[in-house]
Amino acid sequence: xxxxxxxxxxxxxxxxxxxASRKRVSWSRPVTxxxxxxxxxxxxxxxxxxxxxxxxxxFRELLRMAEEEFGIGxxxxxxxxxxxxxxxxxxxxIQKHVAKDLENALIASLSSCRYSSLVEHQGQTNHHLLIxxx
Numbered sequence: 001x002x003x004x005x006x007x008x009x010x011x012x013x014x015x016x017x018x019x020a021s022r023k024r025v026s027w028s029r030p031v032t033x034x035x036x037x038x039x040x041x042x043x044x045x046x047x048x049x050x051x052x053x054x055x056x057x058x059f060r061e062l063l064r065m066a067e068e069e070f071g072i073g074x075x076x077x078x079x080x081x082x083x084x085x086x087x088x089x090x091x092x093x094i095q096k097h098v099a100k101d102l103e104n105a106l107i108a109s110l111s112s113c114r115y116s117s118l119v120e121h122q123g124q125t126n127h128h129l130l131i132x133x134x
Contacts, residue, residue: 045084
């Protein structure tokens with residue numbers, strides 16, 4: 001049988017361990033600016049995106065595609081299924097307030113590009129999406 005002293009000592013040790021595991025990591029500076037969130041592209045580049053971009057159909061489509069491809073995880077960063085050069089193109093398109101028709105055409109091409117990449121993984125012909133400047 002364990003003595004009362006030893007039980008108290010073990011309980012205090014477990015309490016210290018529990019407190020240590022609950023400590024939170026604090027950052028010296030915020031991870032993002034206020035009103036922004038962070039996404040990553042498939043090539044690992046980090047983008048700080050204003051929240052108002054969520055109103056744009058093209059950005060919502062990218063997030064939907066990311067959910068389909070990578071799933072929704074509670075931990076880890078949001079990774080969009082595109083490379084950084086394409087993300088830069090999307091951002092410049094949003095900043096220049098391009099016509100809704102061009103945005104819709106780009107959304108449609110994202111779907112066909114996604115289908116092409118699925119076909120490529122099945123061993124068929126490789127298709128590439130070429131986006132001209134606006």
